[in-house]
Amino acid sequence: MSPPPRKILHVDMDAFYASVEQRDDPSLRGRPVVVAWRGARSVVCAASYEARVFGVRSAMPAVRAERLCPQAVFVPPDFTRYKAVSRQVRAIFAQHTELIEPLSLDEAYLDVTRSKSGLSSATATAEAIRAAIREETGLTASAGVAPNKFLAKIASDWRKPDGLFVIRPHQVEAFLAPLAVGRLPGVGKVMEGKLAAMGVATAADLRTQGLAALEERFGRWGRRLHQLSWGIDDHPVQPDRLTLQVSAEDTFERDLTLDELEPHIRRLAEKTWAGHQREKGRVARTVVLKLKTTDFRTLTRSFSPSTLPASSRELADVACALRARAEQPIGTRYRLVGVGLAGFVDRDGFVHQLGLFKSAGLTD
Structure with a gap:
């Protein structure tokens, strides 16, 4: 008998650094906040949702962010505070599972197939985690629930900010079919262009290419593309990832x-x-x-x-x-x-x- 589907969560804090700044300084709430040092070479560490309306995004040059949103409030990053909040959030995760794979200070995968908290479902676990984060930190988090990691990550972004989205095993193929290939992990602008030249715009289009054709064109990566188009991802949550x-x-x-x-x-x-x-x-x-x-x-x-x-x-x-x-x-x-x-x-x-x-x- 095949094992039951995994129950994977991807939890992502909403505009984390900027939200911490707005929480700790009430005068910043409701205003476009850009976490960055000022200067010609500085880049944006985070932007509040009020700043994102103007097109400000993480990793863009700070001077460009200032041009896009002249009224933005620039706040220098304080990683000591951000790490302290991240530890609080990690402690909340640990109440539900030991299988936690942090990706950064503000996001992580959790395997709750066997939840320590004994809640009835992965969805209930995600709701409990989001509620605890709000209560204990005063911040919001979005979460995705799915049978594997890559789908959970897509799901967590589906209803941001402060959202929850669930992809159940029987919904996977239908959910993916209209999804743009650019949303699949590892498909960047260059690969997206190559696929577009083949007439492939969605996961459903990828499926029509067939495994053999994709392998012939892209080698091992072609096999991976085929698997992703059908929602196949066997990578486990790795709580102790070795440093590369x-x-x-x-x-x-x-x-x-x-x-x-x-x-x-x-x-x-x-x-x-x-x-x-x-x-x-x-x-x-x-x-x-x-x-x-x-x-x-x-x-x-x-x-x-x-x-x-x-x-x-x-x-x-x-x-x-x-x-x-x-x-x-x-x-x-x-x-x-x-x-x-x-x-x-x-x-x-x-x-x-x-x-x-x-x-x-x-x-x-």
Whole structure:
């Protein structure tokens, strides 16, 4: 017998950072609030729904947000407060399930197939969570209920803000049929354009292509597209997702040349190294240097040394050396630099493997 369908929630706080600011400062309520530092290089961290009416969105340049909404109130972000509220919300989740997969401070997946709270349904659990968030934090959250993660995430956005939407197992195929392919996870503007050229605009259109044709055209991704069009997603909620990368980056007030980046790389390496040290029992194999040019092209260069960096200084040395692989015209200027560590592995296993390599004469 096949197992019963999972009961997955996706809970997403509404305009989280901006809502915290409006909660804590009554003078901001009902006004367009933009959480961002002012400045030519600043980007919007969050926008209240009053600001979104004017087209202001997260991650857009703050100067553009100001042009779109001159009357907006700009508030510098206070991540200490946001993290404190996020911990409150996480504690509410934990009353219902231990299977919690945070995606950020303001959203998470929950598997409530077997709810600790003993409520009659996943819908009742979502309602209880939203009510507790409102009562304990004074904020609102939207939630989606579905048999899998990707559908739950789509559902949570269906009735924002302060909404709840449920997709039951028998409704999945009909719900997806008219859905624009751009709403499917992993389908960005480029892929959407490729599908449009094939006459595919909706999930129903995808289904007509058939698995074989999609695989022939897109390889493994074609299989995934086929599965998504039918609502198939077996990815479990992962409460203890392993870190894939730790990094720090900075955008400059003025664009810098490659030679001017070293002090910034060394400062960021210290932040990255501190994050790496919190990964108990795991080490990173790969040093990553990220650069963004004046014309917004992003370059990533990486290197996996045979001997792992033993300090922030050694990490910075490797990252600085990676500048030589930027391969850009002399005089190119950069608006952003980032330093990261990736390729995390178990420390004991790596040390054992390295010992074997050394004994075989395969390392310096």
